[in-house]
Amino acid sequence: MDLGVLLPSLIPSLQSVYVLVSYFVYLAVAGELLPGKVIRGVVLSDGSQLRYRCNGLFALTLLVAILGISAKLGIVSPLVVADRGLELLSATFIFCVLVTLVLYISGRSSSDKTSSLKPHVSGNLVHDWWFGIQLNPQFLSIDLKFFFVRAGMMGWLLINLSILAKSVQDDSLSQSMILYQIFCALYILDYFVHEEYMTSTWDIIAERLGFMLVFGDLLWIPFTFSIQGWWLLHNKVQLTVPAIVANCFVFLIGYMVFRGANKQKHIFKKNPKTPIWGKPPVVVGGKLLASGYWGIARHCNYLGDLMLALSFSLPCGISSPVPYFYPIYLLILLIWRERRDEVRCAEKYKEIWAEYLRLVPYRILPYVY
Secondary structure (H helix, E strand, O other): OOOHHHHHHHHOHHOOOOOHHHHHHHHHHHHHHOOEEEEEEOOOOOOOEEEEEEHHHHHHHHHHHHHHHHHHOOOOOHHHHHHOHOOOOOOHHHHHHHHHHHHHHHHHOOOOOOOOOOOOOOOOHHHHHOOOOOOOOEEEEEEEEHHHHHHHHHHHHHHHHHHHHHHHHOOOHHHHHHHHHHHHHHHHHHHHHHHHHHOHHHHHHHHOOOOHHHHHHHHHHEEEEEEHHHHHHHHOOOOHHHHHHHHHHHHHHHHHHHHHHHHHHHHHHHOOOOOOOOEEEOOEEEOEEHHHHHOOOOOOOOHHHHHHHHHHHHHHHOOOHHHHHHHHHHHHHHHHHHHOOOOOHHHHHHHHHHHHHHHOOOOOOOOOO
């Protein structure tokens, strides 16, 4: 790639900043005003529970409708993201750095004693900036952690739609692009249909909000998860019927495992006595679920996630490793996270964890790992 072309395109223009700011303002207003189911989060160590308004699907549908109508009327170009992708990427990166510096400063100066806002300071500036100081910082009553992950998931779909519009304009729309777009759209829409399940995930209940999460939510998710779309925009791939069927099979199995496992975990946390697959759940020490998918592998939701990631890349064929960046990265990330989670759980649950390991010996893939 010509650096003389690449480097200038990384400098954010006023239009890219305007697009980014407008997007965040819309999400903030829509998140507060649009109707949606209000969910209580998990009980924190001080007994408090945060409330989350799960109206992401409404906000996303309305946003896509507004953008579609605006594009039809010539107010907004559907190619604004596809044409300014690198500008938006660099603008988002700068925003991530600035926001996390503010979070670091406000966290260090906080004297709050609640579980959500109590500062956790290690004394290492880089560590505290990277991993965060506070669990659930807020801005104008907006839970930033929940807001950022919503922004990232919606941003992923908006990037894909702009890429799709670009391929239609260039008359390069292919079966591969259609397949990729359908899989990603279904995955993202499903996320917002089940948005309340996000409130019981590890990121929400345990990870503090620092650069790692902010960068991951706002930049990594939308801009790297869409690499396959960018690649297909410039590379023609012809898929055979068996390849399309196999790709669909990988997606469906991955979705079944991923969604089923996360649903079982969420329901168990809300009501530990709810039957799993028609039977009373097996619970170790009154805390750890060892039934359903969670009786097959300790992190079986990761297996589903990996299969879904693979299904997003398979439409690109096997001529280049570039479209497989996401599943390869995700494999490395999830193994690292699984190892970290295992250490934490061993320290937290002690003898209970040892019994759980005996009942569920496999980490992610049964009989393999």
